[in-house]
Amino acid sequence: MHIELRNVSHEFELETGFLPVLENLSFSVPKGKFTAIVGPSGCGKSTITRLVSGLLKSKKGEVFISNEIVNSPKSTVGMAFQNPVLLEWRNILDNVILPLEIVSKSMNKVEKINRARELLSLVGLAEFEKSRPSELSGGMKQRASLCRSLVHKPEVLILDEPFGALDAFTREDLWQTMLTLKKQESFTCILITHDLREAIFLADEVLVLSGRPATLQFQLESKLGDNRKLDDLYTNETTKSLSILRKQIEIAQKHK
């Protein structure tokens, strides 16, 4: 098991007392697999990303990556958020290189540039490497952000609703980009999302969390194979899976 959460509970300290967000949450993601996590708004999904990335320490239970307890941030993790947070003062190429400046200090400049260019051409941004982030569309910014999260060849990729703010067509484009990246790069991925179709299309397994405090409520294996196409979203089988997930979300919302 590559990523594993064992009986993880977490709460936030507020002025009015404690707010429990995760309760006795356990799940694992096998190496190289893609897991999507869905659940009602504010159920603590983003807390999971912060726990796995080591930005936050759980109050109870443990998080493991490759059987090692996660206590602090590790260079083997890559992250992308809904907000692409590109640095406005750097061009796209230098934005993608940023993680290498932190984790691969010994790597020479040419190697860094080559690695960044490799990813940029995979996502179709090769011509825009000299552009400023402000010159790019929302979808292109998010592509660059994905490249940045993968440039240092992380073993674990954490995506916190990276496509949430995009329009429907751009989002579908990016799903396909994501599949391309998944084929070319080897990483174990956790995707937080509100979009059930996105979860089914991208993931090998979909986890449904209950309302706050969140715990694992339901798991669903995606039946889509390795060569997925957008058309696969409109088959009877997918529709059935979607309606199962939809019902589970309703249950989770009531729980809240």
Place this chain on the structure above:
Amino acid sequence: MTSYNKIIIPLLSVFIFCIFWEWLVWINGWPNYKMASPSDLWPAFWKFRWLFLSYGWDTLWRTIVGLSLSVFVGVGFGIIMGFSKTMRIALYPLLVGFNAIPKATVVPVIALMFVGFHDMNTILIVIFISFFPIAVSISIGLSTLEPEYKDILLSLGATKFEIFYKIALPKTLPEFFGALKVSATLAFIGTNLMEIIEPHGKGLGHLFDSGKISADYPLMFAVLIALAVLGIFLYYIVVLFESIFAGWAERN
């Protein structure tokens, strides 16, 4: 806008302003002790040209040194208040209070405190008057840094210094230069407060004071114009640095 226009248009606006000024004085028939006209100023400049050069230099270098030091002081306070909420709450009332004190009243105090150290006194007043906007802008820039910006580096195990150097500092630069433009013009007020209230035989402020004593009104106006020219000069130096270090913030 072409760079040619960027020079021509401001020069033209200054020229039109001078014409208007000349006309205003002429139409009202003001004597030069009430309001000197541009045509009165040239003889004053020419008569005291060497003094203008030497005193102008005194004023300019003390202003630049004071402004540079106020950048250090302002950035220092800004970093402390930007990163620590406790320090922000603790320091703001003190800084606001200090800034609210009219600096003209501080001048005699400083002059008495360090008798004879004219250069240092002048520079001190410059620092007092111009560090505040810089401190405020840096502290706001750092404290409003979106957490996601920190997260992308923190999640890679970056040090606090790396986050400051690679993200916080460059991200604050546009605000910093905005404040520096305000401070650059304030700095001249500081220099001249000291030079006029406690004249010590140096600087344009002293020349202004001489004009007052000898009732040479065109000279007094000429000093004011010389100060304005120096102010514009320093402002555009800051603009030049801004375009080099924070040019990315400008959108076309």
